[in-house]
Amino acid sequence: MFQGEQVIVHDAERADSVIEGTETPPPFEGKAVIQPSPFETPDLVDIDDLDPIPKYRNVGGRFADRIPAYYQREIEEKEKIADSTPIDVYCSSINPRWGWRWKLVSYYEATRPAVRDSCETLIIDSGFNRWGSPDDVLEAAAKMDADYVFATDVTGMENPSNKHHNPDMPSPDDAGIDSQFEAALRGIELFMERARELDILKKVILPIQHPYVDFLEAADDRGWLDEVGYIALGGLKRVDDVDRRIEALHTVREYVGRDMDIHALAPGTEPKMLRELRDNPDLIDSLDNSTPEKAPASNKIPDASWTQHKHLIPFGDDVSTVRAQFSGSIAVQFAHMISPLCDDRTFEEVIEDVQDDQPRNDAIKSLDEWASS
Template sequence: MSSLSKAPSQNKSPRPVDLRIQLGDYFKFPFRERVLDSESNTTAAIYFLRSHVEEIAAAYDINPSGKTKRHLYDAIREEIGRPPQDGKPFSQDDLLALVYDLGLTPRREPALVTELYDLSGAPVGGKHLYTLLEAAYVDVILGGNDGQRMFWPSRIQPVHEATGSYRDACSEYIVDSSFKDESINNTDALDTAADLGADAVVLADVWHDMKATVDALVDGVAHFESHEYDGEVILPLQPPFGECADRLLDHGISDFAFAIGGLKNENTDQPKLSAAREVRAVIGDDAHLHGLGFGLTPPLATAIRDDPDLLDSLDYSTPIRDFDTSVKAGDERLSVVAAQASSRLIEDVRLVTPFAQDATTQQHLGAFGDD
């Protein structure tokens, strides 16, 4: 008999997916329907859109006006007696506290629901994927185009490639400013982010021109403050990076995420690590620091494990871009590319978790052995 038809074990603790579905039922979010009725590998993913977070906030008389999605997460935590988490999405403990506070009884969903969720396009079963992601020292954000053939929680795309279908297929979506296209400006980036309901937008910088970048970012922040877009804003820095960050701070611009730009084409990790340390020394440990197009090589991963506060997030498109060129052309070639990219992503993310071990100390494990 297929495990999908078996009744769930009632003595098992509810998982995050169970609690999300239960909250979805309470607030009438279409989470259960998304899992059961989905005909694609990605649209079954369960996550909270800003509109969902606003509705939960409204249940606690929290006014969402002027608050980002991250601010709303922490405002809700405060109402249910949970500590702030720098605006991170709800953890399992947060979800459990929310379920109890709403007078609900936590429950384990039938296997049909949760096992379909576990198979909903993630490169590995959903619970294992989130175990890795929650343990990672940095958020790994995927760029590139895989035709939405796999689920990855965090995506970044430039303005000229950003689409609603990609936004709907992930839990965190970032619109980049397409800085190499001079016809696309901060207005385009903010408009696109607002139209798609993006979680964050990267403002436009000027390639390897620090002074022009500072001017562009100062103007971009001023434009953001009067724009309808109300998500997070990421400020890309150009070299000299420390001075660029310092000048923005001199303008009173500090309550934003910073990013290191201009190093996407570097073939070695040392310039990226040096830039991250230089900026971190200026902005402090509490500010969010992102590596734009940093990639995730073993040496970079080692540096992150050795200094988990160095970066908060990074993005790259390497898993999709560097596919096996022997894959024959034709229909559904991207399906093979997506499968290869999935494997690469899982391998790379594990390198920035405590689970990774140096090759010299790692003991041999049999195929599919316990780890």
């Protein structure tokens, strides 16, 4: 700890007494090189100014010392489903009132530090509808103490009128940039230069744009695929056909092999996609999903078909706590459906194999059928 904040200690001088084998020596003396986070510039400080990290962290509030026993089973069962999911399910989140193992926060939402305490692993997203410079995004990652950060690319969906959009975004209008494809590559190159300076390449997730093989080849030519261990498929949201999205995931996995981690950016919630992920757990390593918070915020709740149904959430104080409970349930539902825990009957029920203009043959038509189902 340094000045009340947890820091990373990279280098420190061993005390002479340690080298000499004294029984109870001070372990270090002199100076130490520290960083508040992997995304910030190292600093040299006196060893005497560092304090040990407390064994237990007081989070404050009524349950600062313990979690009540009546919540224990609920937490354990929720974690069991998270453990069963071979693919990490990152939920886009700005609401700290619900806990989940994996969360994703856009760089322009980094003013919500409490979200960091509501998850174990955090990704800072570089945004798709506004552009943040490498420093914009990395400063957000440092502020939130993120585990991973998306490199800044140019998606073509940016709206310059959006708050926090950086006007220095690479553009096809710039000299030397002839296309949207080249603008995306230039945006990443700016980020990679900064990541090398900070020595944080292991924290970087490299976004890949369509056409994916062409982009991967361009990234390979620049040596980026040798520098990072994590890539992300961008642009899936703009592909309406779920079969084409599934095909894209397989194409990228085949190109990079098993040694590269793959994140799917908003791959969709169609049951066909979820079944594919359940049946092919090595296809990707992680994905993100905005439905857990967006649906309750719109007074909607999805069922196992991921059709969202109207559900009026009450008005009044602390309604964010009410929404948070639905968010947690939706995240668990998604994780369950891509895990081995979800059986084939679920997908048989929700995937339509008949034409839309034909009646569903699995519809319950009578009280007797309902009673015996």
